[in-house]
Every structure is written in C-alpha cells, then in structure tokens.
Amino acid sequence: MKKSGGAEKKRVRRSSGATQNGGRDPNSDTPPRRQAAKKDVFQLFAEKVRDNKDLVSRWAVLQETRVEYFKGKDFVSFLRMHPEVKEILESDRNLETDDIANTLLRKNLLVRCDRVVKTVRPGKKKLSTWPAHLEIFPEQVFSENDAFFAWTFVKRRPLWQTLLSFCWPVLTLAICLFPVYPHQCKLLILYSCAGVLLLILSLLLVRGAIFGALYIFLGKRVWFFPNILAEEATLRELFRFWPKKDEDERPKWTARVFYAIVSVLVILLLRHHAPDEAARARYQKRVSNIIDDVLEWSPRLALSGMMEKQQTVVNGTEPNSSFPDASRKGPEETAAPSDSVGEETVVLEHYAPEVIENLEDADQHKHDDHV
Numbered sequence: 001m002k003k004s005g006g007a008e009k010k011r012v013r014r015s016s017g018a019t020q021n022g023g024r025d026p027n028s029d030t031p032p033r034r035q036a037a038k039k040d041v042f043q044l045f046a047e048k049v050r051d052n053k054d055l056v057s058r059w060a061v062l063q064e065t066r067v068e069y070f071k072g073k074d075f076v077s078f079l080r081m082h083p084e085v086k087e088i089l090e091s092d093r094n095l096e097t098d099d100i101a102n103t104l105l106r107k108n109l110l111v112r113c114d115r116v117v118k119t120v121r122p123g124k125k126k127l128s129t130w131p132a133h134l135e136i137f138p139e140q141v142f143s144e145n146d147a148f149f150a151w152t153f154v155k156r157r158p159l160w161q162t163l164l165s166f167c168w169p170v171l172t173l174a175i176c177l178f179p180v181y182p183h184q185c186k187l188l189i190l191y192s193c194a195g196v197l198l199l200i201l202s203l204l205l206v207r208g209a210i211f212g213a214l215y216i217f218l219g220k221r222v223w224f225f226p227n228i229l230a231e232e233a234t235l236r237e238l239f240r241f242w243p244k245k246d247e248d249e250r251p252k253w254t255a256r257v258f259y260a261i262v263s264v265l266v267i268l269l270l271r272h273h274a275p276d277e278a279a280r281a282r283y284q285k286r287v288s289n290i291i292d293d294v295l296e297w298s299p300r301l302a303l304s305g306m307m308e309k310q311q312t313v314v315n316g317t318e319p320n321s322s323f324p325d326a327s328r329k330g331p332e333e334t335a336a337p338s339d340s341v342g343e344e345t346v347v348l349e350h351y352a353p354e355v356i357e358n359l360e361d362a363d364q365h366k367h368d369d370h371v
Contacts, residue, residue: 041088041089041090041092042089042100042103042104042107042109043107043109043153044088045085045086045088045089045100045104046104046109046110046151046153047153047155047156048085048088049075049078049085050068050151050155051155051156052078052082052085054078054081054082055070055074055075055078056070056071056074057069057070057074058070058130060113060130060131060132060133060134060150061132061133061134062113062133062134062135062136062150063135063136067113067134067150067151067152068150068151068155069113069134069148069149069150069151070148070149071147071148071149072101072142072143072144072145072147072148072149073144073145075097075101075149076097076144079097079100080097086100097142098142101142101149102141102142105140105141105142105149108152109151109152109153110149110150110151110152111136111140111149111150111152112136112137112139112140112141112142112143112147112148112149113134113135113136113137113148113149113150114134114135114136114137114147114148115127115128115131115133115134115135115148116131116133116134116135117131117133123249125249131148134148134150179294179297183295183296186294186295187295190291190295203225203228204228207223207224207225207228210222210224211223212259212263215251215256215259216256216259216260216263219250219251219253219256220250221251222243223243224241224242224243225239225240225241225243226240226243226244227240
C-alpha cells in the first residue's frame, strides 16, 4: 500500500511539473496539434473566399502595390448567400460576420483601406464606386459603410499559370526566329496578325462612332465593351459587352451642337485631304515591296548575296593579269563604245526602287502636260 501511495505521489508531481513547464495537460480537451491547426483555419477560409467568383472585387494601387480589394457590404452579403463557406472554420463557424472579419484583420490577412480622393470631381455627382488608388485606414475595424478591405496574402497560383510561364521564353524565341520560317508559315502568321489588328481597330472605330452618335443625338454616354481599354481588368471584365450606367449628368445641348459641328468639319477635312488613286497605288506598292522583302528573305539567299558581294570586291581590287596589254593602251583605246540606252539601264540599276518609281511618275506627268 505504501508503494502504491508513493507511486501516485510521483505521478502527480510529474504531471504537475510537466504542466508547469509547458507540457500538455492530460485533462485538457484540445490537443496541441488541434490548437496549431486552428491557426491555419482562417487562412484556408480567406483563400476559399478569395477564390470564389461571387465576391465582387477589383484591383487598385495601395502604396505603390497592386492589391485586390472588396467592399464590406459585399462581404456580408456573400457570407449570407454562402453559409457553407463557414464550415471551414470548424468550431468558429458560428461566429458573426463582424467577428470573422475582425479576426482576419488581426491575423493580417486583411487590411482596411480608404479612398485617396475623397472629394467629388468637377462634373461628377458622387464619388467613384471603385477607386483606383487606396490608402491604409487608421482604425483596423470591420465596417459595412463605405469601407474597403484588401487581401494581404499572395494568391495561390493555379497550375495553368505556372505552365504558361514556361511558355513565354519559347514564344519569345519563336518570334525571334520568324525570318527563318517557311514561306507558308510566314503568310499564315502575317495574315493572322493583320486580321487581329484589323478586328481591334474596327471594334474601336465602331465603338467610338456609336458613342458619338448617341452623345450628339440622344445626349447619352454609352460605351460598348466598356473595359476594352482598361489596364486593371480581368479577362471576364475585358469582354463584357453591356455598358455600365451613365452616372454623369446629362450634357447640355450647346456642347452637343459644338461636337456635332466639330465632327462634320473633321470628316470634311479628311475627305478633302484623302489621297487619290495614284498615291494610294504608290503607297500600296511600297508597302508590298517591304512585306515581300520580309517574306522572301532566307538564310541561303542572304549568304549567297554576301558571297557575291565579297567576290565582286575581290575581283575589283585584284589587278587584271590576263590582259597585260590593256595597261599599255591609252584611256581612249581602253574605253569601249557603249550605247546610250545601255548606259541608262546600268545607271538605273544602281538606283533604289523608289527613285525609279518617282522618275516614272515624273515622265507620266510630262506626258500628260504635253497632251
């Protein structure tokens, strides 16, 4: 009995000493691994919420850093519509939205921001809904009333972005090797790039024409594809067709009449200075010559051309030993008679194609004047 009593005392002492030294209390309900896992629960919750597309967010500049942010009221409505996201918090899933947001702020997963421009710009009725520049708010407390919150952690990169990052060096090398492509590949790339460029320019032109027509005749500002020129827009926002609502005040009729007159004058000016058919043909021929030089270039032709030039230079510098009597003859006997037409042909071969073309145009004009 005494031995058992001493053993019990030793066990009590050991357990108390281990508890005082920071060891695990056997009577506690939560083991240390469970407590360590709770620290990462809010991180997982923040990543889950950020990856969800139902939470409306935008990109802005915060102290020279590009961040993704959202509104406090959108966060509240998101958790109200998706209560299943709280299941990630396990024992803390019953917390209120304010408590969850404040916990994220304490763990530096969120930071409360405020707009830099706090005054209404001239011609505007209210402040911008999504400001492009933010600053840190002094009080880091959650609020729904005109409060913005930015994510502070780096978003996990998906697999397709990682694979795409390895493709950029290959694409750069392929662009540099364009001159050595086969002729058919060059044509395909040329027409594809020209088609995409023509599509973009046509879209911008039609978009501007629709805006100008609706602004002058109806007094409304309607931009189709409103984010086509935005620098900080996602891929889904970039191809959004329907325009946003016009938040500015209706323009005055004097401004509409002024812009209508300016538009008519610009159209008449462009029509008056438009190039004629002959100038258009010259420009087209010049551009086609440049494109043909790019498409028809090949390493074999380039090397052969270099060899021909080098051989010509060598032949010009070496003395002509096969005709020793040529040096004894005078300059009058050495020079062979040549036809005037042949001389003109040789001279013209050394001129650039543009010069020959200008000479032909001048001759044509002289012929027209004589007629």
